[in-house]
Amino acid sequence: MKNFFLLTLVTFISLTTANCNKDDDKDAETPLTGATWKITKLEIDGKDSTSTLNKCDLMDTYLFTDDGKFTFTSHELQVSGDCSTGTSSGKWVADNSVAGSRRFNVTFNGDEKSTLFIIEGTVLREDFIEGPNNEGLKKTYTYYYSRQ
Known part of the structure; x- marks a missing residue:
């Protein structure tokens, strides 16, 4: 159960960080x-x-x-x-x-x-x-x- 929670947490952080970077890049490229x-x-x-x-x-x-x-x-x-x-x-x-x-x-x-x-x-x-x-x-x- 600990491993599942840790894996879920790492995945969530990775996805939210990647999405923020894509949004920032899109704005900077206008x-x-x-x-x-x-x-x-x-x-x-x-x-x-x-x-x-x-x-x-x-x-x-x-x-x-x-x-x-x-x-x-x-x-x-x-x-x-x-x-x-x-x-x-x-x-x-x-x-x-x-x-x-x-x-x-x-x-x-x-x-x-x-x-x-x-x-x-x-x-x-x-x-x-x-x-x-x-x-x-x-x-x-x-x-x-x-x-x-």
């Missing part, structure tokens, strides 16, 4: 390129503000290519209720400043300032700081995108 990233969530100053996005905002996407370029497709709600589409492009580079993280600096054509993107598991996060305004206050916008 590539930036090769698929479209669609907006799924917005936080403003750390508070969920997804409800402020309209039907057109929720159609916004990024497409990153292996040659260090990207296209952002935005959608704007018109008075008619239709969505108009616009595109912007630019360049992206890997940011290896934090060991073990998947960070990217994205710069739109014509801009000097880059925006930080981070892949966390299977989610792409964009952090954008607006301001300061006339009162010296800043707002932090965090957009979350899922790989399509």
Whole structure:
């Protein structure tokens, strides 16, 4: 009976450890390129503000290519209720400043300032700081995108 219990315990530990490693590897392998990233969530100053996005905002996407370029497709709600589409492009580079993280600096054509993107598991996060305004206050916008 002791041997059966010991064998069961060793098998259980082996299986749970192997499953955790496979999950970690899967998350670490989510590539930036090769698929479209669609907006799924917005936080403003750390508070969920997804409800402020309209039907057109929720159609916004990024497409990153292996040659260090990207296209952002935005959608704007018109008075008619239709969505108009616009595109912007630019360049992206890997940011290896934090060991073990998947960070990217994205710069739109014509801009000097880059925006930080981070892949966390299977989610792409964009952090954008607006301001300061006339009162010296800043707002932090965090957009979350899922790989399509």
